[in-house]
Amino acid sequence: MRLTLQIWRQKNADDTGGFSSYDVDASPDMSFLEMLDVLNETLTEAGEDPVAFEHDCREGICGSCCLMIDGRAHGPEPGTATCQLHMRKFEDGDTIRIEPWRSAAFPVLKDLVVDRVGLDRIVQAGGFISINTGSAPDANLIPVPRDKAELAMDAAACIGCGACVAQCPNGAAQLFAAAKVSHLALLPQGQPERDQRVLRMVEEMESAFGSCTNFAECEVACPKEISIEFIARMNRDYVSARLRRG
Secondary structure (H helix, E strand, O other), X not given: OEEEEEEEEOXXXXXXXXXXXXXXXXXXXXXXXXHHHHHHHHHXXXXXXXXXXXXXXXXXXXXXXXXXXXXXEOOOOOOOOHHHOEHHHOOOOOEEEEEOOOOOOOOEEEOOEEOOHHHHHHHHHOOOOOOOOOOXXXXXXXXOOHHHHHHHHHHHOXXXXXXXXXXXXXXXXXXXXXXXXXXHHOOHHHOOOHHHHHHHHHHHXXXXXXXXXXXXXXXXXXXXXXXXXXXXXXXXXXXXXXXHHO
């Protein structure tokens, strides 16, 4: 496959940045990141600066492979992180536009790398879970209804990539925050700090990100297909916590 890549290049956070065009030969069986590796090998051999992009596990787990591909977070394949997107989804001769996440909360550091520390701050605001020290209790001593356990696992599937923020027209982080709030709020272990957690996490989220107006773009872009129903659950928890706090 012969492809033309229009890639955002930016030297640092203070640089204006702009698109540069590159031609690359790729196999349909390559992942998208492997295709970028091939490009970077070519650039390095030519003495040029390779394209900076984030990656780690390349198994759809870590959430670091955050790219806007032709205007879509993680590209054209639903329920797929960039690292699991294969070049067979494109046609020979295609021009592909590759950008970093586009959100005020995610400033560009270099090329396709953005600072996503805002998501970490939301998690940090949630604090810790109370535990009793001593020997570990038997797992079966804390009964969890199956439907609650499965719903909690659905929320816990969030990999924190930030696609929901990048795809949202408002740059909102409600789906991310809702997943992190809900997977603990649904379990017995998360009850002691439940009110405090949702209040702190929502307040931190609102201080740095945009507001949700139910476009539902976040659900479509999420590589783990997390439902926006978790946003409604988080909102109910937040209102209840505010009322109880008085």
